[in-house]
Amino acid sequence: MLTSVYNSFNVLLLHMIQIAIVFFILLVVAVPCVTLLLSWRRKRGERRRKMLHQKYEEVIFPFLYHGNMNHIRDIRKKLGRVDKEVFIGILNDLSRYFTYKDQNKIRQIAAVYDLESYILKNINWILPSRKIRALKILVNIGCTRKSYPILQKLQRSKDVILRFYAIQNLILYGSFGVEQDFPDYKYSLSLWEQMGYFFLFRYKLKEEPHFSALLYSPNVTVILFGLRMMRLFHQSLDITRNYEGVLMSKDAQVQVELYRLLAMNKESVNDSAVINVGFYPLEDMLSNYARLDYVTTDTMLDIYHRTDNLAIKRHILICVYDYVAGGKADIEYFAAHHEDGTLNEMCRNLIMEKNGK
Amino acid sequence: MGNNFFTDAGEVINMLFLIYSISIVVVYTSMSAISIYYFFYYRRRNIEINYDTLLSAGDAAPSVSVIASAYNESATILSCVRALLNLRYSNYDVIVVNDGSTDDTLEKLKKEFQLRKQSYIVNYKIKTKDVRGVYRSVNPIYRKLMVVDKENGGKADAMNCGINISYKFYVVCVDVDSILDRDALLRLVKVITEREDGRVIGVGAAVHVANGCKFENGIIINKEFSKVRIWVLK
Numbered sequence: 059m060l061t062s063v064y065n066s067f068n069v070l071l072l073h074m075i076q077i078a079i080v081f082f083i084l085l086v087v088a089v090p091c092v093t094l095l096l097s098w099r100r101k102r103g104e105r106r107r108k109m110l111h112q113k114y115e116e117v118i119f120p121f122l123y124h125g126n127m128n129h130i131r132d133i134r135k136k137l138g139r140v141d142k143e144v145f146i147g148i149l150n151d152l153s154r155y156f157t158y159k160d161q162n163k164i165r166q167i168a169a170v171y172d173l174e175s176y177i178l179k180n181i182n183w184i185l186p187s188r189k190i191r192a193l194k195i196l197v198n199i200g201c202t203r204k205s206y207p208i209l210q211k212l213q214r215s216k217d218v219i220l221r222f223y224a225i226q227n228l229i230l231y232g233s234f235g236v237e238q239d240f241p242d243y244k245y246s247l248s249l250w251e252q253m254g255y256f257f258l259f260r261y262k263l264k265e266e267p268h269f270s271a272l273l274y275s276p277n278v279t280v281i282l283f284g285l286r287m288m289r290l291f292h293q294s295l296d297i298t299r300n301y302e303g304v305l306m307s308k309d310a311q312v313q314v315e316l317y318r319l320l321a322m323n324k325e326s327v328n329d330s331a332v333i334n335v336g337f338y339p340l341e342d343m344l345s346n347y348a349r350l351d352y353v354t355t356d357t358m359l360d361i362y363h364r365t366d367n368l369a370i371k372r373h374i375l376i377c378v379y380d381y382v383a384g385g386k387a388d389i390e391y392f393a394a395h396h397e398d399g400t401l402n403e404m405c406r407n408l409i410m411e412k413n414g415k
Numbered sequence: 416m417g418n419n420f421f422t423d424a425g426e427v428i429n430m431l432f433l434i435y436s437i438s439i440v441v442v443y444t445s446m447s448a449i450s451i452y453y454f455f456y457y458r459r460r461n462i463e464i465n466y467d468t469l470l471s472a473g474d475a476a477p478s479v480s481v482i483a484s485a486y487n488e489s490a491t492i493l494s495c496v497r498a499l500l501n502l503r504y505s506n507y508d509v510i511v512v513n514d515g516s517t518d519d520t521l522e523k524l525k526k527e528f529q530l531r532k533q534s535y536i537v538n539y540k541i542k543t544k545d546v547r548g549v550y551r552s553v554n555p556i557y558r559k560l561m562v563v564d565k566e567n568g569g570k571a572d573a574m575n576c577g578i579n580i581s582y583k584f585y586v587v588c589v590d591v592d593s594i595l596d597r598d599a600l601l602r603l604v605k606v607i608t609e610r611e612d613g614r615v616i617g618v619g620a621a622v623h624v625a626n627g628c629k630f631e632n633g634i635i636i637n638k639e640f641s642k643v644r645i646w647v648l649k
Contacts, residue, residue: 071433154465187459194463218611219460249608250468253476257468279611286475345582380535 110144113137118148122163130166142176146195149173153198157261165200174204181208186217193223197258201227222251226258236267240283241275252283256290266291278309285315295319317347344370348377348385355388362401371400375408460609466601469608470505477604478584479507482577483591484570489518493527495591498634500559504600508559510577511591515544515567524562529554541575544568549580594625597634 117136146168153164168174177199180192193212196205205227212224213234228234236259259266270293272284288295307313348358355378362374378385393405469476481499485492492511499509513521524530530550537546544566551561565576574588587603589595596602599620607615629637 150463154467187455187462190459191462246611248611249477250605253468253472253608256475257465257471260471290473290475 168199480581480583484573485591512573
């Protein structure tokens with residue numbers, strides 16, 4: 059019984075091996091053929107796209123740089139029907155380098171061919187990569203009321219990338235207020251998203267919003283975002299107002315960002331409320347802080363005077379000596395002239411150490 | 416009796432081979448399925464990326480030290496360091512660790528980049544061979560460059576020394592004769608910044624053989640395969 063089962067099994071196995079060999083031979087022939095065919099198709103497509111690219115650019119560029127935008131409809135007369143993918147590709151590439159003022163020209167050209175409707179079809183696709191690409195392009199060519207419902211839906215999407223680009227679109231459209239809606243934002247904002255929004259605020263908006271409202275958010279990542287944006291846009295933080303939540307935050311990243319923001323406004327750094335440095339690898343933080351271009355010996359000495367810890371004091375002097383512009387001369391001056399006993403002695407020791415004595 | 420035993424044993428071995436083959440096929444098929452999933456996942460996240468967002472962020476982008484160890488690299492050191500200084504990233508510095516070279520590597524660097532020895536306290540968090548000196552350029556164009564001269568201790572020791580010197584958040588360890596793509600740091604940092612909690616220990620990158628590629632000032636102009644034929648094909 060067992061032997062007959064094995065015999066029938068062996069026959070089956072033999073058949074399977076025969077099928078595998080035939081399949082293998084077919085593959086050996088089919089793989090190179092398909093590769094060659096696809097390669098030929100790709101090259102032909104590339105050549106065609108290159109030709110169309112050149113043709114469209116010859117019409118679009120004069121309009122963008124010298125043309126009268128009132129005659130924008132002439133583009134349609136000159137080009138007739140266009141390959142929308144190629145056309146969108148050109149506008150998308152161009153808009154990367156265009157700021158707010160010129161961005162409108164891109165939008166006007168996109169409106170001639172109603173590219174928004176074409177992109178909306180892509181946004182409604184199931185394939186996420188196609189959807190995301192369409193949303194990205196929409197940021198660059200601009201959206202209208204037509205896209206509003208789908209963008210509203212996507213801004214609450216669980217997919218971080220969909221949400222990110224949907225919100226960018228809504229900010230440009232004007233229905234997502236940075237000062238009103240971001241404080242209540244419930245998702246985490248990664249640094250990549252924050253940088254993306256920064257790029258949008260800097261180059262695509264007429265004027266940047268004031269970010270101090272974000273510091274009231276219960277979401278730590280939104281507070282960090284607010285602090286970073288305030289520093290990058292040189293907005294000062296008035297610490298006499300009610301920002302205790304941020305100023306006394308025990309979150310290490312918030313503290314570092316707060317220091318960096320306050321370093322822009324040296325008067326604020328003197329406030330004892332913010333000299334609260336116990337929650338982060340102190341040596342690294344001080345070293346990084348001292349390397350900032352706008353930090354001077356005075357700002358470092360403010361921290362020096364506010365701590366009783368001799369190890370921290372010593373590290374501050376090392377940072378001044380190594381990183382702060384003119385810090386070496388200052389330390390030498392303190393070593394020679396300063397009357398404060400501890401500072402004088404520590405500076406002398408540091409110089410001896412540096413000189414290898 | 417003997418014949419039966421051999422027949423049964425053969426069938427058992429056959430069966431074992433079959434099970435082994437099936438498991439291999441199952442494992443490879445699942446690996447392929449996982450790779451396909453991650454391929455689409457990667458594509459979704461990286462389609463038409465605009466790295467200018469990171470570039471424009473200035474010092475808000477995470478700081479990176481590129482640590483390059485050099486041992487007797489006199490012939491290529493200058494072009495390689497130039498290439499490292501030309502990377503597209505806003506917040507990075509280059510630490511070249513001269514691992515006790517016996518040729519004129521250090522002299523060439525000093526002359527080309529106008530380096531001067533600086534007093535610098537090295538925090539030996541990781542034990543390494545002694546540092547002979549730390550050099551920085553007097554020319555502000557090369558402010559990103561720091562050259563560390565140390566006793567010879569091998570590549571790992573040189574890297575550890577660079578890590579001791581660096582005060583940046585992340586370090587990128589390369590050989591000084593490695594050629595980085597101009598956007599390499601942007602690509603690496605993107606992965607780090609995408610994490611919402613920001614907790615990333617390390618990021619890897621693909622390494623390619625550079626034979627056949629065209630370079631200008633240490634920058635890859637054209638990526639191609641080597642034109643040298645394999646002897647088997649000749």
